[in-house]
Amino acid sequence: KLSSEGLVYESVNACIRFMGSLDGTHVVTVEHLRGNGEKLHPVQQAMVDFHGSQCGFCTPGFIMSLYALWMRTPDPSNAAIEKALQGNLCRCTGYEAIMRAAHAISSYGKAA
């Protein structure tokens, strides 16, 4: 959304979001992150490299929550990561791998 600070990224729960509330916003979906390039987005690559996904059911939510956090805070604390991931539930991976991925995202540089 656009604020006095400029464009601010925040993750939202897409399945209960009213379309009208998106007026004037810039919507980014998990499909957008890879862009036209061959490389994965740093958030996606970190999740792959740190084994942050198994069945993949929860992965889009984790990816977009981490993306929104990374756009605001490239080097987040554990508490900031945990807060950003609230509401995302994973039955298979365990959260430690996702936390390691979250801390590593900035080491991948900027998105292509």
Ligand code: FES
């Ligand atoms: S990877 Fe299966 S629920 Fe998270």
